[in-house]
Amino acid sequence: MCGIAGLIYYNSALYDSLGSTLLSLIQPLETRGPDSCGVALYSGQVTAAQIKLLLHGNSSTPWLQVQQWLEQQLAAMNSPVDCQPIPEGLRLVIDLANGNFDPAQFKQALHSQFPMLHVVGMGQAMEIYKETGAIELLNRKYSLNHFSGTHGIGHTRMATESVVDTHHSHPFTSSYDLALVHNGQVSNYYKLRFQLERMGAMFETQNDSEAIAHYIHYQLLQGKSLEAGLYQLLDDIDGTYTFLVATRDKVALVRDKFAAKPAVIYETEDMVAIASEYRALLNLPSFDSNATIREPSAGEVNIWSVLPTVKETAERTLVNR
Amino acid sequence: MTEQGMLTGTLVDCSKLTTREINQQLRTLATEGLEQVTLTNPAGRHNLAVGMDTCMKIQIAGPVGYYCGGLSEQIHLEIDGNCGWSVGENLMAGQILIRGSASANAAATARGGTICILGHAGPRAGISLKGATVIVKGNVGPSSAFMMQQGRMIICGDAGANLADSIYQGEIFVGGRVASLGADARYEPITGQDWQMLAQELGPFGLDAHTYNFKKIVCAEQLYHFKPRDFSKWKDAY
Numbered sequence: 001m002c003g004i005a006g007l008i009y010y011n012s013a014l015y016d017s018l019g020s021t022l023l024s025l026i027q028p029l030e031t032r033g034p035d036s037c038g039v040a041l042y043s044g045q046v047t048a049a050q051i052k053l054l055l056h057g058n059s060s061t062p063w064l065q066v067q068q069w070l071e072q073q074l075a076a077m078n079s080p081v082d083c084q085p086i087p088e089g090l091r092l093v094i095d096l097a098n099g100n101f102d103p104a105q106f107k108q109a110l111h112s113q114f115p116m117l118h119v120v121g122m123g124q125a126m127e128i129y130k131e132t133g134a135i136e137l138l139n140r141k142y143s144l145n146h147f148s149g150t151h152g153i154g155h156t157r158m159a160t161e162s163v164v165d166t167h168h169s170h171p172f173t174s175s176y177d178l179a180l181v182h183n184g185q186v187s188n189y190y191k192l193r194f195q196l197e198r199m200g201a202m203f204e205t206q207n208d209s210e211a212i213a214h215y216i217h218y219q220l221l222q223g224k225s226l227e228a229g230l231y232q233l234l235d236d237i238d239g240t241y242t243f244l245v246a247t248r249d250k251v252a253l254v255r256d257k258f259a260a261k262p263a264v265i266y267e268t269e270d271m272v273a274i275a276s277e278y279r280a281l282l283n284l285p286s287f288d289s290n291a292t293i294r295e296p297s298a299g300e301v302n303i304w305s306v307l308p309t310v311k312e313t314a315e316r317t318l319v320n321r
Numbered sequence: 322m323t324e325q326g327m328l329t330g331t332l333v334d335c336s337k338l339t340t341r342e343i344n345q346q347l348r349t350l351a352t353e354g355l356e357q358v359t360l361t362n363p364a365g366r367h368n369l370a371v372g373m374d375t376c377m378k379i380q381i382a383g384p385v386g387y388y389c390g391g392l393s394e395q396i397h398l399e400i401d402g403n404c405g406w407s408v409g410e411n412l413m414a415g416q417i418l419i420r421g422s423a424s425a426n427a428a429a430t431a432r433g434g435t436i437c438i439l440g441h442a443g444p445r446a447g448i449s450l451k452g453a454t455v456i457v458k459g460n461v462g463p464s465s466a467f468m469m470q471q472g473r474m475i476i477c478g479d480a481g482a483n484l485a486d487s488i489y490q491g492e493i494f495v496g497g498r499v500a501s502l503g504a505d506a507r508y509e510p511i512t513g514q515d516w517q518m519l520a521q522e523l524g525p526f527g528l529d530a531h532t533y534n535f536k537k538i539v540c541a542e543q544l545y546h547f548k549p550r551d552f553s554k555w556k557d558a559y
Contacts, residue, residue: 259425259444259462262406278405279365279386293403295424298444298463298481 002170002183003029003156003276004263006244008251008304011270017285018043019147023139024283026154029276030135032183033156036169037138038130040179040246042306043149046124049097051176054120054127055090056166061116066090069113077101087141089120091127103176104202118167118204123177125149125248130169151251151306153244155181161189162206174201174213175220177248182209183261183276184241192237212237216245230254230301242296244274252303259298267292272304331355335369336362344371351375367405370398376415390417396434406443409436412453418526425462428455431472437526444481447474450491458528466493467503475522477533488540494519496533504555507541 005025009015022039030037046052057066067083070092074081079099084091094101107119121128127147131138135156139145155170162168171179186192186208193203193211201214215237219229230245230252240260245252253274255263266273266281268291275281281293296302331350335343343360347370350358357378363369367386370379374394381389384402391410396417400408403421412431422440429445431453438446441459450469457474463481466474470489479497486503493506494515502508515537519530543554 258464262424277365277386278384278403279367282364295443 001032001158003032003280004153004170004181004183004242004244004274005029005155005276005280006151006153006181006246006251006253006272006274008151008272008306009270010272010307014270015043015150016148018149018152019139019144021285022152022154023135023144024285025273025275025280026156027135028280028283029156032276033158034134035159035164036130036132036157036166037135037155038128038157038169038171038181039138039144039152039154040121040126040128040171040173040181041144041147041149041152042125042177042246042248043127043147044125046093048124049095051094051096051101051122051124052127053092053094053122054086054129055092055110056088056118056120057114057116058088061088061114063090066114066117073106073109074099074101077106107202121171121173121179123173123248126173126177126179126246128171128173128179130155130171131166132164132169151246153179153181153246153251160185161208168205168207170209171246172205172207172210172213174210174217178213178217178220178245180209180213180216180243180245182212182241182243184243184256185239186211186237186241187239188237189239208239209243212241212243213245226250226252227301227303230303234299234301242276249306250303251306252301253296254301255296255298257299259296263296265292265294265296265302330357330359332359332361334361335364335366340366340368343369347373347377347379348375351377363402365405370396373398384421403440404438408438409434409453412436422459427457428453431455435522439526441478446476447472450474454522456522456526456528458526460497463500464503466491469493473522475519475535477523477528485538485540487544488538489545490540493538494535495538496535499536499538502538505541505544506538509537509539511535511537 007022077099079101080095082093129142170181173179189208196214242255242261242263264278359380361382363381363383363385365384365386368388370390372392373396378397381400386405389408390398394413396415398417400419404423406424407426407429408423409417410429412434415434417436419438423438423442425443427442427446428436430449432451435454437456439458442457442461444462446461446465447455448467450472452471455474457476460478461476461480464483466485468487469491472491474493477496480495480499482500483503485506523530
């Protein structure tokens with residue numbers, strides 16, 4: 001058992017409540033997964049030529065040394081970096097405009113220099129925060145209540161397949177702005193991992209859910225749309241799963257052919273919320289019992305685009321005139 | 322959902338109690354000889370009215386979570402809302418009426434009594450049913466009546482894929498379309514006696530059996546014992 005939740009806003013007036021609402025959405029799901037929790041939050045704060053990168057270490061990490069090393073390394077790549085300390089980590093904004101920053105090379109160099117450091121995620125919009133223990137602690141540690149953004153996914157974990165620590169917590173990422181939270185088990189994990197590694201995927205943990213993230217990234221690299229990739233996934237990934245995958249502009253919910261793991265979808269004109277259990281949706285500040293509330297069917301793939309609604313676009317057009 | 326103002330009789334407000342306290346209170350009220358109790362603000366909570374053994378009518382004013390009314394010896398339960406997984410699991414006797422839809426595993430392993438869902442039911446409705454009667458006004462999801470052993474399912478709407486897969490015994494009636502039958506299930510001609518029974522079972526819930534085009538499904542009894550030559554009959558369910 002694990003808990004998953006997702007939130008997509010269509011109304012920009014709601015953006016400021018992204019962090020607090022997503023956390024209150026996964027709060028009741030803590031009973032489904034008390035081991036660890038995490039969220040991937042999306043906001044469009046950096047400019048086109050920049051990326052955000054979150055590093056996680058521990059209290060004994062020599063942060064000053066790390067910062068110096070980072071500045072040196074990235075200067076060598078001609079990519080200036082802005083380092084902002086966060087609890088047990090650093091939030092970097094790297095300027096790629098004139099540089100030759102290579103993420104794989106960077107990760108390798110970082111790992112050989114500071115083995116205790118972990119790249120939690122990178123992208124233009126995505127920020128991943130995860131931790132063992134309670135949601136309340138995660139919230140307080142990173143002040144997530146104040147996080148403003150367009151969409152996000154969250155997870156509460158009851159570990160079945162690998163060790164309980166921050167790195168093995170969800171969300172998992174496999175590429176820029178790609179995050180995944182999963183409830184279930186992947187039965188053909190070893191075979192899948194072997195195949196994906198042959199295709200160049202770099203696994204960072206022993207967790208089966210990470211394989212799903214790499215699988216989706218691989219499908220996208222083949223030029224497939226997210227939708228086509230996810231339908232292919234239904235045939236290729238064996239096991240039980242209800243998972244949410246988020247990209248910069250989309251959130252998808254996939255349920256396996258057995259419908260073995262739960263999900264409830266809540267839709268209004270302003271937002272879409274997804275949670276493992278109905279009772280979690282009652283925590284939405286604007287919960288409307290007349291909203292469309294449904295469960296996805298077995299083998300169903302739902303994809304929502306995180307774009308302003310027709311209504312908002314129309315309003316903007318009117319204003320521009 | 323019923324408005325709070327319209328509720329009458331003894332009310333128990335779930336929002337102020339733990340689940341254990343609610344169920345204990347229900348048991349106490351039943352021993353006091355009360356005839357009807359209403360639970361308000363269930364808020365999708367799990368394990369409400371489980372392990373009951375009473376004819377006292379329990380009304381739940383709103384949606385409930387998992388296992389509602391489960392593991393009960395005897396119950397008279399009405400839910401004015403949707404249900405989570407496994408409503409009425411392992412029910413022994415009595416009646417559960419759901420005025421909304423039920424999620425997966427409705428009436429799982431229920432041995433007796435009647436569970437009536439006036440909305441739709443999710444995947445695996447009536448899984449491993451062991452003697453109860455399950456009535457669904459709407460549709461049921463895939464793998465419903467999986468490994469059913471005894472009892473009766475009456476589905477007025479459509480049934481999802483692999484209906485009655487690996488059924489042992491019991492009978493299933495479907496008013497709408499059947500996406501597909503599972504291994505070792507077959508259609509059987511429906512008799513006048515069956516129609517009589519259907520009218521009798523559906524009548525109390527305000528449903529008219531003759532407005533549906535019922536089809537009857539039973540066990541083909543081909544796979545009770547595994548024989549290698551029957552291999553092709555073991556359909557791959559997925």
